[in-house]
Amino acid sequence: MAQQQQQQQIFRLAVICASNQNRSMEAHNVLQKAGYTVSSYGTGSAVRLPGPSVDKPNIYPFGVPYNDILNDLVKKDPQLYKANGLLPMLDRNRRIKRAPERWQENRDIFDIVISCEERCFDAACDDLNNRSGDLNRPVHLINIEIQDNHQEAAVGGQLILQLVNTIAQSQDRDADMDRILDEFASRTNAQVLHSVCFY
Structure with missing residues (x-):
């Protein structure tokens, strides 16, 4: 248990949707209650x-x-x-938290970024690829497709928690990520996308 708590502390995690209101905030709430250090953002031009x-x-x-x-x-x-x-x-x-935040305006560094819609995944990928990459530090960008309504957001928040718990148990998430995501997708029928970008 102590090891899992320690991993949760060093695990920099972000969740994103379009407006930082429904899906990303449901996941933020669920992950925070589970003890993870988590931030959330939207990728749209406005809320x-x-x-x-x-x-x-x-x-x-x-x-x-x-x-x-x-x-x-x-x-x-x-x-x-x-x-x-x-x-x-x-x-x-x-x-x-106080207010919705825009992904493209943040400069924090994360280990895992989970989006809730393919267009948000694409926007985050584009944004990260347009940054300098000077740190040569990898970030796993993962998309789990979640419809933007309250019921699906609640289901999606639990799915994201399941996935994050599995990632947190890995001793080498970079090496294990493809296997973790394949197993997660087959177990849950979630539509999953994955890309590695660099800070």
Whole structure:
């Protein structure tokens, strides 16, 4: 147990989705409760949340606090945003960290980055490949495809925890990663992508 806790401490982990609201924050919450050091981000150009209709989303810049977004939606239509799950989601988010963060603006270094959608995986790959790579330090970028709704985010958070627990038990994650991901995909039927990038 002590060894697993020690591995969790030295394991730099990030989860990303489009807006750093639903899927990445559910995974952030689950992983943090399990004792992992974890950060979360979005790869979109702005934070987009469902609005009163499909063509009228609520759009905020990254960095606007979850609390401010929640208060804004309460002013607009508390019944709608409670019923569609946005208010409970934002309430959870503000307990975890202050505001949604954009992946492309962060300069932290991670061992494992897990995205929740292929376009977010592609955006993170592009961003990492456009950085200098001066440190020659590998980062495993993994995508687990998760639909952007509250039910699938809850399932996806548990899937990501399963995967991270398996990675944390490896004595040599660089050598074992392909095997770990193959076994995880066959056991869970998850759609998995993997790329190694460098800081």
